[in-house]
Amino acid sequence: MYCVADSLCYSQVVYLAILASVLGSSIIQVECLNISYPKFTRENSSDFIITGLSSIALDAIQVTLEQRGASIRHLSGRVWYKEPFKLYSRRKNITASFNSTFVLNILPQSHPGGEGLAFILTKESGETYIPDDSEGQWLGIVNANVYSIKQVSLNGHGIFLSSGIDVTVSVQYNGESKNLTVSVFMTNETRDHMKKPILAMNLDLTSHLPEDVFVGFSASTGENTQLNCIRSWNFTNTEIDDNAVKLLWVWISISVVPVVLLTGLFLYLHLKRKLKGKNGDPKVELQIQSSATAPQKFRLKELKQATGNFNSKNQLGKGGFGTVYKGLLNNEEVAVKRFSNHSHGGKQDFIAEVTIIGNLHHKNLVKLVGWCNERNELILVYELMPNGSLDKLIFCNNNQDTASTLNWDRRHGIICGVAQALDYLHNGSEKAHYSTKEIAGTPGYMAPESFHIGRATIETDVYAFGVLLLEVVSGRKPGNQNGQNNYNNRIVDWVWELYGMERVIDAVDNRLNRKFEEDQAECVLKLGLACCHPNPYKRPSMRTALQVLVGEAAPTPVPSEKPVFMWPAATPSFKENLDYSDLGGQLTQITELIGR
Ligand SMILES: Nc1ncnc2c1ncn2[C@@H]1O[C@H](COP(=O)(O)OP(=O)(O)OP(=O)(O)O)[C@@H](O)[C@H]1O
Numbered sequence: 001m002y003c004v005a006d007s008l009c010y011s012q013v014v015y016l017a018i019l020a021s022v023l024g025s026s027i028i029q030v031e032c033l034n035i036s037y038p039k040f041t042r043e044n045s046s047d048f049i050i051t052g053l054s055s056i057a058l059d060a061i062q063v064t065l066e067q068r069g070a071s072i073r074h075l076s077g078r079v080w081y082k083e084p085f086k087l088y089s090r091r092k093n094i095t096a097s098f099n100s101t102f103v104l105n106i107l108p109q110s111h112p113g114g115e116g117l118a119f120i121l122t123k124e125s126g127e128t129y130i131p132d133d134s135e136g137q138w139l140g141i142v143n144a145n146v147y148s149i150k151q152v153s154l155n156g157h158g159i160f161l162s163s164g165i166d167v168t169v170s171v172q173y174n175g176e177s178k179n180l181t182v183s184v185f186m187t188n189e190t191r192d193h194m195k196k197p198i199l200a201m202n203l204d205l206t207s208h209l210p211e212d213v214f215v216g217f218s219a220s221t222g223e224n225t226q227l228n229c230i231r232s233w234n235f236t237n238t239e240i241d242d243n244a245v246k247l248l249w250v251w252i253s254i255s256v257v258p259v260v261l262l263t264g265l266f267l268y269l270h271l272k273r274k275l276k277g278k279n280g281d282p283k284v285e286l287q288i289q290s291s292a293t294a295p296q297k298f299r300l301k302e303l304k305q306a307t308g309n310f311n312s313k314n315q316l317g318k319g320g321f322g323t324v325y326k327g328l329l330n331n332e333e334v335a336v337k338r339f340s341n342h343s344h345g346g347k348q349d350f351i352a353e354v355t356i357i358g359n360l361h362h363k364n365l366v367k368l369v370g371w372c373n374e375r376n377e378l379i380l381v382y383e384l385m386p387n388g389s390l391d392k393l394i395f396c397n398n399n400q401d402t403a404s405t406l407n408w409d410r411r412h413g414i415i416c417g418v419a420q421a422l423d424y425l426h427n428g429s430e431k432a433h434y435s436t437k438e439i440a441g442t443p444g445y446m447a448p449e450s451f452h453i454g455r456a457t458i459e460t461d462v463y464a465f466g467v468l469l470l471e472v473v474s475g476r477k478p479g480n481q482n483g484q485n486n487y488n489n490r491i492v493d494w495v496w497e498l499y500g501m502e503r504v505i506d507a508v509d510n511r512l513n514r515k516f517e518e519d520q521a522e523c524v525l526k527l528g529l530a531c532c533h534p535n536p537y538k539r540p541s542m543r544t545a546l547q548v549l550v551g552e553a554a555p556t557p558v559p560s561e562k563p564v565f566m567w568p569a570a571t572p573s574f575k576e577n578l579d580y581s582d583l584g585g586q587l588t589q590i591t592e593l594i595g596r
Pocket residue numbers: 316317318319320321322323324335337366382383384385386388389440441442
């Protein structure tokens with residue numbers, strides 16, 4: 001019996017799967033939802049039906065695209081709980097009551113901020129059910145063809161939704177009296193009178209909706225933009241007892257359902273994996289293409305051809321996210337960065353890198369040419385830097401080879417170029433304020449607080465820049481060194497010790513053969529130490545660092561002994577604060593951080 005041809009077994013599986021979808025709506029029907037999410041994690045994603053640009057990120061449902069720096073204008077998005085609930089039974093003439101309490105946070109990304117979000121009950125769920133032209137003022141719920149029956153302004157109640165502050169909303173529906181009440185209050189507001197309903201009205205939902213409805217959230221942005229987050233959500237409803245019909249299903253389904261469901265699930269997952277592997281994730285494409293200056297999309301086939309099938313002979317180097325290969329695309333030399341599966345922190349990171357770097361234009365930043373997401377591969381294509389990376393130029397030479405080493409002027413030029421690029425990233429725009437969820441950092445460049453805050457900030461960037469300064473001037477690697485070098489631990493400690501002994505100039509690379517401007521070299525080394533101050537609040541901003549380098553600001557003061565690292569770091573006093581105004585006085589998040 002088991003040996004009957006595979007094809008027969010296969011057609012039976014298909015048949016069962018079809019049966020599952022036919023029976024599905026009756027058997028899997030959820031009569032009563034009891035949802036409680038104190039916060040949302042990526043693992044919760046499978047509990048929701050999420051439309052193209054929406055996501056679960058940063059511990060919240062991001063109802064519209066949450067990428068700062070990417071173009072997020074004129075979007076509408078929706079997120080539903082995956083199962084519907086029974087709002088009423090026509091046969092039994094009963095209507096359920098429900099309570100939906102959620103915390104929302106609306107963070108403007110333009111001045112003024114954009115539109116807003118809504119709690120929704122809908123007949124259907126899924127991408128295709130977002131009404132056309134529902135961005136902007138229509139909140140992704142309706143469009144110009146539908147009108148609102150009641151509106152209440154919250155400003156009169158002292159509530160300003162678009163303020164980046166958590167606001168709690170409670171929507172209660174009494175199925176018996178057909179009464180709807182809505183309460184809105186600041187989440188940190190404890191006074192009870194603030195929690196009184198701001199809207200109460202009679203509303204017969206049964207005349208507008210079918211018996212089974214989906215619940216969720218809808219949001220939009222317009223010309224002006226904002227991040228629309230739901231941070232937590234509780235939803236409960238009263239059960240409608242449809243037992244007479246249900247019992248029959250229970251008997252039938254007990255024997256059949258497990259087989260049907262398992263085979264259906266297996267087939268669904270199998271087909272989904274196959275399709276996704278081949279065409280890539282449509283969400284990735286949608287999000288990237290929504291970016292203002294989306295880079296070009298390449299086929300995997302093209303990139304394989306360009307790099308000789310990712311031949312190791314073409315390998316340019318390895319970074320925290322994957323391997324970089326040299327390639328030839330349309331007669332142009334390119335660098336192809338192939339993310340390794342285990343090291344990248346997910347598709348959001350990839351999307352962030354494409355949309356953010358794709359939007360950056362600076363002469364000192366490598367240009368992103370294109371990307372590819374096919375067969376589970378995530379690949380970025382950059383313009384090729386023919387001279388390779390800086391470390392090769394500084395460290396590749398024989399230790400004593402003075403002839404081929406980078407001369408002082410070139411080193412100073414490189415340092416100023418990096419400072420300009422970082423200043424552009426930090427101050428020129430908001431683009432760097434969100435990059436990836438995870439980033440690989442190289443330990444020698446990681447600021448001490450990184451291990452406490454677990455993410456990169458503008459201040460940890462300044463620290464890494466400081467290490468780079470010391471590295472370029474001294475020609476030594478930043479991390480642990482072997483016995484050949486006369487410093488024990490890290491370059492920062494070594495230079496700081498020399499500085500304390502008033503011998504900082506001894507840190508300059510011997511291979512320069514004393515051909516450098518002493519004042520300039522001393523200034524760069526002191527700036528390097530100032531950037532590596534253990535207290536992040538005491539580091540200069542990139543703007544100040546750049547001004548010091550080009551002689552527009554006085555050299556930054558540095559204590560003769562390296563201060564002890566303390567956490568949490570002492571915040572600057574009012575007087576001390578002057579130089580740090582550019583930092584916004586806080587540790588500004590860029591990324592989560594992983595050592596490598
Ligand atoms: N556009 C490019 N042109 C030439 N070589 C490149 C290019 N991009 C990367 N490389 C080489 O590949 C190496 C790895 O680069 P990658 O960007 O993956 O990591 P990284 O910048 O060294 O570190 P991180 O992973 O922290 O970003 C570089 O050190 C460099 O040698």
